[in-house]
Amino acid sequence: MIMSGEMERIKCLIIGSGPAGYTAAIYAARANLKPVVYTGMQMGGQLTTTTEVENFPGYPEGVTGPVLMEDLRKQAERFGTDIRFGIVTDVDFSVHPLKVTVDGEKHIEADAVIIATGASAKYLGLPSEEKFRGMGVSACATCDGFFYRGKDVAVVGGGDTACEEATYLAGLCNKVYLIVRKNYLRASKAMQDRVFKTPNIEILFEHNTLELLGSDMGVEGARLVYRKGQPDEAEKTIKIDGFFLAIGHHPNSEVFQKYVKTDEQGYIVTEGASTRTNVPGVFAAGDIMDPVYRQGIAAAGSGCRAAIDAERYLGELEAQQH
Ligand code: NDP
Secondary structure, eight states, X not given: OOOOSOEEEEEEEEEOOSHHXXXXXXXXHHTTOOOEEEOOSSTTOGGGGOSEEOOSTTOTTOEEHHHHHHHHHHXXXXXXXXXXXXXXXXXXXXXXXXXXEETTTEEEEEEEEEEOOOEEEOOOOOHHHHHTBTTTEESOHHXXXXXXXXXXXXXXXXXXXXXXXXXXXXXXXXXXXEXXXXXXXXXXXXXXXXXXXXXXXXXXXXXXXXXXXXXXXXEEEEEEEESTTSTTOEEEEEEOSEEEEOSOEEEOOGGGTTTSOBOTTSOBOOOTTSOXXXXXXXXXXXXGGOSSOOOHHHHHHHHHHHHHXXXXXXXXXXXXXX
């Protein structure tokens, strides 16, 4: 429940600082909505944990994720966006203006809110994985790979992220195991080819992780099972110092779910091709409402649409008040 206290009144609040949030900010600022962006925990969003981005239009030579996000931030600031570090901890969307609490203490009233909180990495849910979180267990190779130079590591997953992370780590580490639960990779052909061509990646198809092994010093190995439930089921242990998750993401919508309609996975449901949610004045953009495309440029595109939807909504609101 939102408590009373000092209240700041703004026109347009944008929650999240990935490509969706910053693009919404560029458009909203240029439309004179004086947007305030709260960045969330990971300023710049998921792309800041990526290395080379080759498919964002406008960068013919490619760009690194952190540089791309820095460029978007600067572009949003150039038009007067107020970018602040903070995490939205509560909302009350049953009233207008919409109420939002940041870091449990800062209260904001906004006429329009754009939710662009993205998605976060999934974990397997093993107790040993929790125990070694930050001590050998990571969901971001580009953030933490540096610590495993010359060592043996494992990456879990068979999608583009897993292949990208495995290839990146192969450039730093002695050996990379890619633990894939099916007997094929789901990643794009180009990404698969890169993995197959990298000599120090060993793909363990049809393997699942049972437990991580280690000591107070962190991860030292993993116990795996091959073809669980099949006649040739077999367990094996690999020696590793790092265990990287790349098994997908879940949408960061928990704080909004009391008011904003989501699907069964937690992705915010928007109306048709618009970014409108079921709550008037609340819009959603980027990975938080897109379980299908999940690309930086797709997120940026929906951020643009959210700002335009918000601008139109605010225009209508103003017209009603006069
Ligand atoms: P995906 O959902 O595509 O892949 C997840 C992988 O993790 C699958 O192989 C899945 O296995 C496996 N997995 C899921 N849960 C478990 C589990 N509990 N135990 C073991 N394995 C598990 O996620 P990604 O993050 O790889 O990609 C997300 C999207 O982003 C995709 O659309 C992808 O194309 C895109 N992307 C594009 C990149 C690029 O173009 N440069 C880079 C990275 C991502 P299974 O196949 O059995 O379901």
